[in-house]
Amino acid sequence: MTTPDTPRTPDAPAWRRLAVELRQTILRMIAKAGSGHPGGSLSMVELLIGLYWYALRHDPKRPDWPERDLFLLSKGHGCPALYAVLAAQGYFPKEELMTLRRYPTRLQGHPERGSVPGVEIAAGSLGQGLSLANGIALADRLDGRRRRIYCLMGDGEIQEGQVWEAAMTSAHHRLEAVCAIIDANQLQQNGPVREIQNIEPLAEKWRSFGWHTIEIDGHDLAQVIRAYDEAKTITGQPQAIVARTVKGKGVSFMELNPAWHGVAPKPDELEKALNELQATLS
């Protein structure tokens, strides 16, 4: 779909349709698997569209293209969204999506590096992706390779201390190739992030760690692509995009409800959710 040679321009109506389709696919996958993490998968859909259909230099036909930008999903439990996006982009057959979490599958409940083309790193043990992004950026700098490395984390995830060790490393080495995206969907497994272990003020934290920080509504595609555009122009500094999102976005009974962190919808719930999403298009 997106190739390095074709210009990418935002197409608002098509992207709205795409967002709905991806959310429906995610829910079907998780329902079929009988387990998974719908809330945190639904919250990151626009962030992924903005990358894979706009900002990211990539080519599904050449997943090993050495000059490609890298997307590192650090919040591994959100992988149904990544798998759905990769399949939509043609990295692997869409039919395979319905094998999620069931043996023998290439689509584990948390991603395995290289299990399917386009999955760049393993994730699932939270807090590790940003360190990997830094390592890649430092190696690229030695080799004179210019590419961008995006790392998507959750707001609960950044309670992990390693994230802040890595945040210092990116800033200390002025890794302008590194762009951290925080899917700040407000909830973690056992409740609101603010109540469990507050990590606000998020933007101030990243700024004080030396990052160029952009705060946006992570469901507003225009804001999402503007943030990616702005981040690309920054030199001498890593960039953090604090994306304010809604966990379970698009499904009324899942939105901001911690109960939908890690359970699969039952058949009737799935149908209701799919219909609700469909209705937003008419």
Next chain:
Amino acid sequence: MTEYKPTRDGFGEGLLELGKTHPNVVALSGDLEDSARAVWFKKQYPDRFFSVGIAEQDMIGTAAGMAIAGKIPFACSFAQFVTGKTLEQLRMAVCYQRLNVKVVGSHGGLSVGADGATAEALEELAHMRALPYMTVIVPCDALEAKKATIACAEYPGPVFLRLGRSPAPLITKPSDPYRIGEATLLRQGDDVALIGCGLMVAHALEAAAQLAKEDIRARVLNVHTVKPLDRAALIAAATETGAVVTAEEHTVLGGLGGAVAEVLAQTHPVPMRMVGVQDQFGTSGDPAELLKAFHLMPEDIVKAAKDVLRLKQNAL
């Protein structure tokens, strides 16, 4: 006259040589590059050296990222911190992704000395050995440490290299061949096999010399690669001697002794004793004093050898 040199010095020399021969080799440190002797590489190749500060988890993740991008990173700290604080990073980011990261732990074992228990790694071989795809190397002297370091760079996949702080006797020769995964036979003998790694190989040789005075012919096997084990050499030792003693500067739970027992119990069970630290922490002291207090001396190996010889004879 025996020469003494710490294995960490051998690593430092090996890394420096790799700097010249392998442009893809980079080094990382958690602010302990002086202790781990990576500082020699840092001085010579400052562009390829990265300090992450006192942040071992980030260091392992950064090393993993560098390996993804085609580098051969050597990540250095104390053996305790580089394996203990980072077990989760080593598991998911390094081993699960089968990345070419070399994890270097200096100050392994009791011979750290005065710094005491918190700095004396005594369980890390067990931790590292349990990780899928991880190779575990404990060089017996500085010469072997240098060869092991150089061999690591040509050996794809994750490796843990355990080094010592204190000077250890040089018992190998520069011309001795070194191959990861191949145990070396240092002394032939068919009465009992003394199987050691690291500093304890020298003690095993000394024990064999003492046993020889009583007409006991002990075989000494240097198992510098604790994983993957040289199964053939171990089975041959058990078959041909019928009595085995392992010796390691590490807890007897899950280290070299455990690894050897796993192989022999399933192939050729023979009477066996494990010389090592007995499920306890270290403490402060002079290295020689500590090795004595924790029963890691040649005479402890001699005693264990006589135990297994007695068991062997009773079984006949």
